[in-house]
Amino acid sequence: MARDRGRDNPGRAKKxxxxxxxxxxxxxxxxxxxxxxxxxxxxxHGTPAQQGHSVLIHFKNLNAPxxxxxxxxxxxxxxxxxxxxxxxxxxxGLVEEDWxxxxxxxxxxxxxxxxxxxxxxxARKAGVKIAYSHPCFELWRLLHYQNxxxxxxxxxxxxxxxxxxxxxxxQTYGPSIKSVSPETAKRVMPDQLRxxxxxxxxxxxxxxxxxxxxxxxxxxxxxxxxxxxxxGLGIIDY
Numbered sequence: 538m539a540r541d542r543g544r545d546n547p548g549r550a551k552k553x554x555x556x557x558x559x560x561x562x563x564x565x566x567x568x569x570x571x572x573x574x575x576x577x578x579x580x581x582h583g584t585p586a587q588q589g590h591s592v593l594i595h596f597k598n599l600n601a602p603x604x605x606x607x608x609x610x611x612x613x614x615x616x617x618x619x620x621x622x623x624x625x626x627x628x629x630g631l632v633e634e635d636w637x638x639x640x641x642x643x644x645x646x647x648x649x650x651x652x653x654x655x656x657x658x659x660a661r662k663a664g665v666k667i668a669y670s671h672p673c674f675e676l677w678r679l680l681h682y683q684n685x686x687x688x689x690x691x692x693x694x695x696x697x698x699x700x701x702x703x704x705x706x707x708q709t710y711g712p713s714i715k716s717v718s719p720e721t722a723k724r725v726m727p728d729q730l731r732x733x734x735x736x737x738x739x740x741x742x743x744x745x746x747x748x749x750x751x752x753x754x755x756x757x758x759x760x761x762x763x764x765x766x767x768x769g770l771g772i773i774d775y
Contacts, residue, residue: 555630574725583772608656647671668765681733
């Protein structure tokens, strides 16, 4: 699995047959540190569902300002990449049924955002895929250690606090975990994830099965990062 850290013209590609091309996945994240770090980890350590199927990751908003990292602006920025990616795929001889048809993903959280339903509606209409976490991405990280079925009340600090209290998480930083800055805690370390994926996936599916209504603001707790990992990146374990 490879990545393109935002370069639009990485150079002239070697001509390959359509079925041999990697799936190009365009990724836009709300977080500036945690989500890109997680994607990098999955790329480097993930187990592909099918050998020979590779993925080329394009991070498209690494340097975006904070105001452009909210759900609706994120989706609006992602929409043009759908047409661009699909046009290039057709030119290369791909069709939508091919495993390597390109995908565009937005990863964002509930937090205190008010435009979540609108962002979902716009994404659905445009063909942008969403990996959504309520209250925040830290829930997905927490599920690598334990299940959590209670409501966070939309407060991310509670999820982040529970994450920092996990023995495996603390071991990453040693006995000084309480003094670790919030910025340092945002960085994804391999030992926080390695060999824990199947546990996290099982817990997430149990949580998500409880939410049937159309209002994403009420899906607390919820995370479908699993869909991004498996359907987007083609990874089944790490």
